[in-house]
Amino acid sequence: MSARDTNRRKRNPARGPVGSKSDPERKASRQRRNDDSSAAKKPDATMQPHLPRPPGNLPAETLPLILEVKGDTDYALLDSGDGQKLERYGPYRIVRPEGQALWRPALRQAEWDAANAIFTGDTDEEGMGRWRFPKMPLGETWPMKHDGIDFLGRFTSFRHVGVFPEQATHWRHMAGLIENAGRPIKVLNLFGYTGLASLVAARAGAEVTHVDASRKAVGWARENQLLAGLDDKPIRWIVEDAMKFVEREGRRGNSYDIVLLDPPAFGRGPKGEVWQLFESLPAMVAGCRAILSDKPLAMVLTAYSIRASFYAIHALMRERMAGMGGRVESGELIIREHGEDAGGRAISTSLFSRWVPA
Numbered sequence: 001m002s003a004r005d006t007n008r009r010k011r012n013p014a015r016g017p018v019g020s021k022s023d024p025e026r027k028a029s030r031q032r033r034n035d036d037s038s039a040a041k042k043p044d045a046t047m048q049p050h051l052p053r054p055p056g057n058l059p060a061e062t063l064p065l066i067l068e069v070k071g072d073t074d075y076a077l078l079d080s081g082d083g084q085k086l087e088r089y090g091p092y093r094i095v096r097p098e099g100q101a102l103w104r105p106a107l108r109q110a111e112w113d114a115a116n117a118i119f120t121g122d123t124d125e126e127g128m129g130r131w132r133f134p135k136m137p138l139g140e141t142w143p144m145k146h147d148g149i150d151f152l153g154r155f156t157s158f159r160h161v162g163v164f165p166e167q168a169t170h171w172r173h174m175a176g177l178i179e180n181a182g183r184p185i186k187v188l189n190l191f192g193y194t195g196l197a198s199l200v201a202a203r204a205g206a207e208v209t210h211v212d213a214s215r216k217a218v219g220w221a222r223e224n225q226l227l228a229g230l231d232d233k234p235i236r237w238i239v240e241d242a243m244k245f246v247e248r249e250g251r252r253g254n255s256y257d258i259v260l261l262d263p264p265a266f267g268r269g270p271k272g273e274v275w276q277l278f279e280s281l282p283a284m285v286a287g288c289r290a291i292l293s294d295k296p297l298a299m300v301l302t303a304y305s306i307r308a309s310f311y312a313i314h315a316l317m318r319e320r321m322a323g324m325g326g327r328v329e330s331g332e333l334i335i336r337e338h339g340e341d342a343g344g345r346a347i348s349t350s351l352f353s354r355w356v357p358a
C-alpha cells in the first residue's frame with residue numbers, strides 16, 4: 001500500500017483534536033473518557049475563580065498576524081494533499097495525517113513512496129506500533145537539528161516527533177528579545193514538552209525555567225540539553241502542574257521577563273490536576289501576568305485543537321493585560337510547503353496571541 005493510501009482516510013488536523021495529544025495528554029484524555037461524569041459535565045461557571053478585569057486601557061492590537069515557517073535543511077513540509085502531509089525531519093521523510101489538506105498532492109507518487117516512516121494510527125497499539133517503516137525498521141529516536149541546536153526526534157505513539165516546527169517564529173522572536181535586552185533575562189516556559197524553546201532561550205543568554213507535567217517529556221528535554229552541548233546553561237527543569245507552579249511563583253514573589261505558554265486543550269498535572277483550556281486559561285493568563293517582571297518583554301500564548309478562533313484568545317489576552325500598555329498581536333502559525341515542485345500551500349497549525357510592551 002502506498003504512503004498516500006495508508007493515511008488517506010485519517011483526516012485530523014496537525015495539532016488537532018486527536019493528533020495534538022502527546023503521550024501524557026493522551027493518557028489523561030483516556031482517563032477523562034473513562035471518568036464519564038467529567039466528560040459529560042459542562043464547565044460550571046460558579047466554580048471558576050472570580051477574575052475582575054484589571055483596571056486601565058486595553059493594550060493596542062494587531063490582528064490578524066500570520067507567522068509563517070518555511071522549510072530549511074532541518075525541517076520542511078514537502079507536500080500535502082488527500083488528508084495527509086509529507087514532511088522532512090532531518091534525515092527522514094515522514095507521512096502523517098493532515099485534516100486540512102483538502103487539495104490533491106502536488107508531488108509525484110514516487111516522492112511519497114520514498115517516505116521512511118508513515119504514521120498509521122489505525123490500531124489501538126501504543127508506541128512504535130503505530131508507525132510503519134516501509135524501507136527499513138528505524139530506531140525510536142534519531143538526530144535532529146533546529147537552527148544549530150541538536151536534539152532527538154522520536155516516533156511517539158501519538159504521531160508527534162518531539163518538535164512543533166511552526167513554533168520557530170516565536171522562538172526567533174524570543175531569542176531576538178533576549179539578545180537585544182542588554183540585561184539578564186528570565187524566561188518561563190510552561191507546558192515546555194521536549195525543551196526546544198527552553199534551549200533556544202538559554203542559548204540566547206536567558207536564565208530559563210522549564211515546566212511540564214510529564215516526567216518523560218522533561219527527561220527527554222534534559223537529554224536534548226546535553227545533546228545540544230548547552231549543559232552549562234542555566235535551565236531549571238521542573239515536573240509540575242503548570243497552574244500550581246504559576247500560583248506558587250506568585251506567592252513567592254518570583255518574576256519573569258518572558259512567559260511562553262503552549263497548553264494542550266486538555267491535560268493533567270503529575271498529581272492528576274486537571275487542565276481544561278476553556279476553564280483554566282483565564283486564570284492561567286492572569287497568573288502569568290502577575291509574575292511578569294517590572295520590565296517584561298513578552299507573554300506568548302499558543303493554542304491548538306480548540307474550537308475557537310484566534311479572536312477568542314486575543315480578547316482574553318487583551319482583557320487580562322489591561323493597564324499594561326503595549327500591544328497584543330494575534331493570529332495563526334502556519335507552515336508553507338517548501339520546494340520548487342510543491343504546491344506552495346500553507347497549513348495552519350495553531351492560534352496564537354502574544355503581548356509585547358511596545
Ligand SMILES: C[S@@+](CC[C@H](N)C(=O)[O-])C[C@H]1O[C@@H](n2cnc3c(N)ncnc32)[C@H](O)[C@@H]1O
Nearest residue numbers: 024191193212213214241242262267268269275
Ligand atoms: C504540545 S506540548 C507543548 C509543546 C512545546 N511548547 C513545544 O513547542 O515543544 C503540551 C505539553 O503540555 C504538558 N502538560 C499537559 N498538562 C499539563 C499540566 N497540567 N501542567 C504542565 N504541563 C502539562 C504535556 O506533558 C505536553 O508536554
